[in-house]
Amino acid sequence: MSADPAAAEREARKALEKTPNDARALLNLGKALRAQGRDAEAAESERKSIAASTRDARHRRVAEAMRAGKTIEANQLLQRLVEENGEDVLALMLFGSQASKGRQYELADQLLSRAVALAPADPNARFAMADHQVRTKRFEDALATLAALPDEMRKSEGAQSLEAECLGELGRVKEQLVLLRDIAASSANPLQYNLRIGHALRTLGRQEEAGKAYRAVIAQIPAEGTSWWSLANLKTTKFTEADIAAMRAGLDHPTAPVENRIRLNFALGKAYEDRKDAANAFRHYDEGNRLRRSIAPYDPGAISTWVDACIATFTAEFFAGLSQGGDPSNQPIFVIGMQRSGSTLVEQILASHPKVEGTSELNELRFIVEAIHQQKPVALEKAMAALSPDERRQFGARYLETTAIHRRTDRPRFTDKMPNNWLHVALIRSILPNARVIDVRRNPMDCCFSNWKQLYARGLDHSNALETMGQFYADYVRLMRHYDAALPGFVHRVIYEELVADVESETRRLLDYLGLEFDPACLQFHSTERPVLTISAGQVREPINRKGIDAWHPFERYLEPLKAALGPVIQEWRI
Known part of the structure; x- marks a missing residue:
């Protein structure tokens, strides 16, 4: 195409006189x-170019392959289309979306960015980019992309639904709730939004209203498992005999999808546990986990191997050599450990301090881990150990920059309560040497049993079996014990049972570690108003109590596989 825009226009129009529906000529004209x-x-002109592409035989074959679930075939066809014509907007858009769904995020970025650049006014390309940005946790970017859509599409149900998801993930839950209610009011299928409204209300601590939202869905679809499990997950619902009968009927439905049966089994487990019927409770929890394993198999060897590699690589000598590098900020407070360990309680206590902002479980450290792995094509632990002082400083600064989108106040410190950051304590020390790390630990029998009977939305597949849950906990203790020796004083440990027994003394000890003065507001943590995005959202709004301690005892006869997996950690978990 000519460098002179007017000449290029003439060339494109001349080509279109011969072939009016030439997608490339239409794009060049645009x-x-x-x-x-x-x-x-x-x-x-860009719109006509994309429309012309949809009529092309090869694009139609892509659509047919996608409809038939033939992902590999569709991707191969799309790859050929893009290789032959790097300006095929439709192929770029579809291939980018497929790459994003397949977790090929860098490729998706390139393809979708190219599609948007070629057809900046095409709403579908921008919507595909926004969807990808949500998938990669870039929620502020996604909001900006959605805001650039034409008014008609920006106000569409799909775009507003995506915007609501972004708002929730950014902690702007009150705004999310308003938007979800607006969408539900005009949607032809409002029930799906009642579920999300319930989740938003639960995050805001409005448990009773959340329960009503879930019940509204059940009234229309009595066997809907997500609503039953969401009710159970409030931790305050008292299920009636009629509720139990409805859930059991849902299980007996001959065409019930496996995901629905999983949720119903976990909800029934909670219902029977509340009735102190350990046998039936265990039976349903066990069946729910069996079904989970059938669709989400888990290999515990990967975590054990990583722990071995960290112990071998990140020695006391390694840390002694980190005299320079990393970002000097002391703003981040990492709260790590197992899920269901009391970490949300510790975060809520800290967020009640006037100098600490509670955020949520942030993904930013994981993204840095992925970036390091892509940047250095060697074993991950070796890539981390090989970071130069300047690289460590850059990654520390990147962490602070990317977590800033989750900040809503000007408080000088903030929490990052991603429990599995225990896997990357060495990286935290390397890139943020003045950060603080709090390891919240709970009795392994209570902690592991609580995880095993908790239905997580995604990931955490180690909790699907008592054996793998126990091994995961044992690996965690093994690695943290290593860091206690190799990096003494860097990690502060809070024992959940000791916190419950003497909240003031343990809070004072915690604040001393952080270099903060004691503030009485920390003891009134249950009165602190803030969105809590974890499953403990309701529990941290109650005064301190012993409800979760020794909850495993009624199930002891069933937990021998867990005890065997934990081994000596059962007795030695505090050290």
Whole structure:
């Protein structure tokens, strides 16, 4: 195409006289018009280019393959289309979306960015980019992309639904709730939004209203498992005989999807546990976990191997050599450990201090881990150990920059309560040497049993079996014990049972470690108003209590596989 926009326009129009529906010529015309400032005409030409592509036989084959679930075939066809014509907007868009769904995020970025650049006025390309940005946890970017959509599409149900998801993930839950209610009011299928409204209300601590939202769905679809499990997950619902009968009927439905049966089994487990019927409770929890394993198999060897590698690599000598590098900020407070260990309680106590902002379980450290792995094509622990002082400083600064989107106040310190960051204590020390790390630990029998009977939305597949849950906990203790020796004083440990027994003394000890003065507000943590995005959202709004201590005892006869997996950690978990 000519470098002169007017000449390029003439060339494109001449080509279109011969072939009016030539997608490439239409796109070239759009680029030429846009270069002349004729944006409206350019947008129309870009739209016609994409429409012409949909009529192409090869694009139709892609659509047929995708409809048939033949992902590999569809991706191969799309790859060939993009290789032959790097300006095929439709192929770029579809291939980018497929790459994003397949977790090929860097490739998806390249493809979708190219599609948006070629057809900046095409709403579908921008929507595909926003969807990808949500999938990669770039929620602020996704909001900006959605805001750039034309009014009609920006106000569409799909775009508003995606916007609501972003708001929730960014902790702007009150705004999310307003938007979800608006969408539900005009949607042809409001029930799906009642579920999300319930989740938002639960996050805000409005448990009773959340329960009503879930019940509204059940009233229309009595066997809907997500609503039953969401009710159970409030931890305050008292299920009636009629509730139990409805859930059991849902299990007996001959065409019930496995995901629905999983949720119903976990909800029934909670219902029977509340009735102190350990046998039936265990039976349903066990069946729910068996079904989970059938669709989400887990290999515990990967974590054990990683722990071995960290112990061998990140020695006392390694840390002694980190005299320089990393970002010097002391803002981050990492709260780590197992899920269901009391970490949300510790975060809520800290968030009640006037100098600490509670955020949520942030993914930013994981993204840095992935970036390091891509940057250095060697074993991950070796890539981390090989970071130069300047690289460590850059990654520390990147962490602070990317976590800033989760900040809502000007408080000088903030929490990052991603429990599995225990896997990357060495990286935290390397890139943020003045950060603080709090390891919240709970009795392994209570902690592991609580995880095993908790249905997580995604990931955490180690909790699907008592054996793998026990091994995961044992590996965690093994690695943290190593860091206690190799990096003495860097990690502060809070024992959940000791915190419950003497909250003031343990809170004072915690604040001393952080270099903060004691504030009485920390003892009134249950009165602190803030969105809590974890499953403990309701529990941290109650005064301190012993409800979760020794909850495993009624089930002891069933827990021998857990005891065997934990081994000596059962007795030695505090050290």
